[in-house]
Amino acid sequence: MGIGLGGGSSLDETSSFMVDFVKKCGGYAVVDGGFATELERHGADLNDPLWSAKCLITSPHLAKRVHLDYLNAGANIITSGSYQGTIQGFEAKGFSKEEGEGLLRKSVEIACEARAIYYDRCTKDSWDYFTHNNDQSSLRRPVLVAASVGSYGAYLADGSEYTGKYGDEVSVEKLKDFHRRRAQVLANSGADLIAFETTPNKIEAQAYAELIEEEEIDIPGWISFSSTDGINAASGDSIMECAAIADCCKQIVAIGINCTPPRFITTLISSIRKVSSKPLVIYPNSGETYDAESKQWIRSNGLVDEDFVSYVGKWQEAGASIFGGCCRTTPNTIRAISKLLSAGNSSKYNT
Numbered sequence: 001m002g003i004g005l006g007g008g009s010s011l012d013e014t015s016s017f018m019v020d021f022v023k024k025c026g027g028y029a030v031v032d033g034g035f036a037t038e039l040e041r042h043g044a045d046l047n048d049p050l051w052s053a054k055c056l057i058t059s060p061h062l063a064k065r066v067h068l069d070y071l072n073a074g075a076n077i078i079t080s081g082s083y084q085g086t087i088q089g090f091e092a093k094g095f096s097k098e099e100g101e102g103l104l105r106k107s108v109e110i111a112c113e114a115r116a117i118y119y120d121r122c123t124k125d126s127w128d129y130f131t132h133n134n135d136q137s138s139l140r141r142p143v144l145v146a147a148s149v150g151s152y153g154a155y156l157a158d159g160s161e162y163t164g165k166y167g168d169e170v171s172v173e174k175l176k177d178f179h180r181r182r183a184q185v186l187a188n189s190g191a192d193l194i195a196f197e198t199t200p201n202k203i204e205a206q207a208y209a210e211l212i213e214e215e216e217i218d219i220p221g222w223i224s225f226s227s228t229d230g231i232n233a234a235s236g237d238s239i240m241e242c243a244a245i246a247d248c249c250k251q252i253v254a255i256g257i258n259c260t261p262p263r264f265i266t267t268l269i270s271s272i273r274k275v276s277s278k279p280l281v282i283y284p285n286s287g288e289t290y291d292a293e294s295k296q297w298i299r300s301n302g303l304v305d306e307d308f309v310s311y312v313g314k315w316q317e318a319g320a321s322i323f324g325g326c327c328r329t330t331p332n333t334i335r336a337i338s339k340l341l342s343a344g345n346s347s348k349y350n351t
C-alpha cells in the first residue's frame with residue numbers, strides 16, 4: 001500500500017484527500033505525461049488492441065523506466081499502464097481471467113516499484129546533501145500512484161473515446177458491467193487512487209459513479225473528460241452535466257480534462273467550476289489530432305513544450321490545481337510545467 005487511504009478510510013478523509021495532497025505538494029500538484037507516447041519514443045510497437053497495456057506483457061522494464069522518467073521530471077502523480085488493458089482485452093489475447101487480473105495488478109506494482117526506486121534515490125541524495133550542507137531538509141516529493149481506467153471507447157480501440165458514440169445498445173448498466181471487475185481489481189491493487197480517464201460522455205461518468213457506490217470502492221478517484229470542441233464533452237454532452245455527475249460522487253476527489261488540445265482548456269475549466277468546487281486536474285494532449293483509422297497522430301497544430309507550458313498559468317488562474325500532460329507530451333513537458341509552477345510558487349512566497 002502506498003500513502004493512500006487504503007482500506008476502511010472514512011468518507012470525510014476521502015473528501016479532503018486531494019485538497020490535502022495538493023496542499024502538501026505546495027498548492028499545486030504535477031501529473032505525469034503521455035505514457036504510450038513515451039513507450040513509443042523508446043521503440044515500443046503499440047499498434048495493438050491493448051495499446052500501451054501491451055507493454056505489461058512485453059516490456060514491463062520499459063514501463064518502469066517511463067514512470068521513473070516522469071518522477072525525475074517532477075511528477076507528483078504517476079498513472080499506471082492499465083489504460084487500455086482490460087480483462088476482456090487480455091482474454092481476447094488468450095490470457096485467462098486470473099492472468100488478466102494479474103496483469104492489471106502488475107501495472108500498479110510497476111508504478112509502485114518506480115516510486116520506491118525514486119524515493120530511494122531521493123533519500124540517498126538528501127543524505128549527500130545533508131552531509132555537504134548540514135541541512136536536514138528532505139528532497140523527497142509526495143508521490144501518488146493512480147491506477148488508470150480507460151473508457152469503453154478505449155477498449156473498442158477505434159478512437160471512440162474522442163467521439164463517445166457508443167450506439168444505442170450501450171446503456172449505463174452495460175458500461176457498469178464492462179468496468180466492474182477491473183475497477184474492483186485496481187481498487188485493491190495498492191494504488192492510491194483510480195483515474196477514470198478520457199471519459200467522452202455522461203453515461204460513462206454515471207456508470208463510474210454508480211459502480212463506485214455499488215462496489216464500495218474505497219480508494220479515491222478522479223473522473224477526467226475529453227473534449228474536441230472546448231465547449232462540451234467529446235460526445236457533445238454538456239461538460240457541466242458530466243462534471244455535476246462526478247461532483248455528486250463523494251469518492252471522486254477531483255474532476256478533470258485530459259487528452260484534449262490545450263487551447264480548449266480554459267473555457268472548460270470555467271464551465272466545470274460552475275458546478276463543482278473539487279480540485280481540477282488538467283492534462284491535455286499536445287494539440288495534435290488523433291486519426292483513428294491510421295492509428296496515428298497528425299502532426300499539425302502540435303505545440304512545442306514552451307507553448308504548452310505558457311497556458312498553465314491561465315489554467316491555474318481559472319481554478320485548476322493539478323497539471324500534467326497526455327498523449328504526445330513527454331518528460332520534457334512535465335519538467336517545464338514543474339519548473340514554471342515552482343517558480344510561480346517561490347515568487348508568491350518571496351513577494
Ligand SMILES: [Zn+2]
Nearest residue numbers: 259285326327
Ligand atoms: Zn491521451
